[in-house]
Amino acid sequence: xxxxxxxxxxxxxxxxxxxxxxxxxxxxxxxxxxxxxxxxxxxxxxxxxxxxxxxxxxxxxxxxxxxxxxxxxxxxxxxxxxxxxxxxxxxxxxxxxxxxxxxxxxxxxxxxxxxxxxxxxxxxxxxxxxxxxxxxxxxxx
Numbered sequence: 001x002x003x004x005x006x007x008x009x010x011x012x013x014x015x016x017x018x019x020x021x022x023x024x025x026x027x028x029x030x031x032x033x034x035x036x037x038x039x040x041x042x043x044x045x046x047x048x049x050x051x052x053x054x055x056x057x058x059x060x061x062x063x064x065x066x067x068x069x070x071x072x073x074x075x076x077x078x079x080x081x082x083x084x085x086x087x088x089x090x091x092x093x094x095x096x097x098x099x100x101x102x103x104x105x106x107x108x109x110x111x112x113x114x115x116x117x118x119x120x121x122x123x124x125x126x127x128x129x130x131x132x133x134x135x136x137x138x139x140x141x
Contacts, residue, residue: 029071036064
């Protein structure tokens, strides 16, 4: 554990696990951003109900920019979890992601539930519920 000690100071210092969760999700989003800029492979798997040729580089890069924006907001929330405006913005990033992916499954039918989309639904739902139930703990009016 002593080899990790120098890095622990860079973790969010706020109470509870939610700030660390925000940082973890932001970090995973950075990976997703890079892969969307680098290749279409994973994006094509995400929207598995459409032909792979219909997923273009432009769409993947647009998705990358959205994902990067979400990562920045969530990363900022990890270190500023008690700021109401930042907390609200982070919460809305999960609501937007949840809305996007559920609409792609049930309205537009471009994705399947049991596909890579499932993990994004789990993360967005878990994060939404966690943030809503812990709102008063972290945001002091």
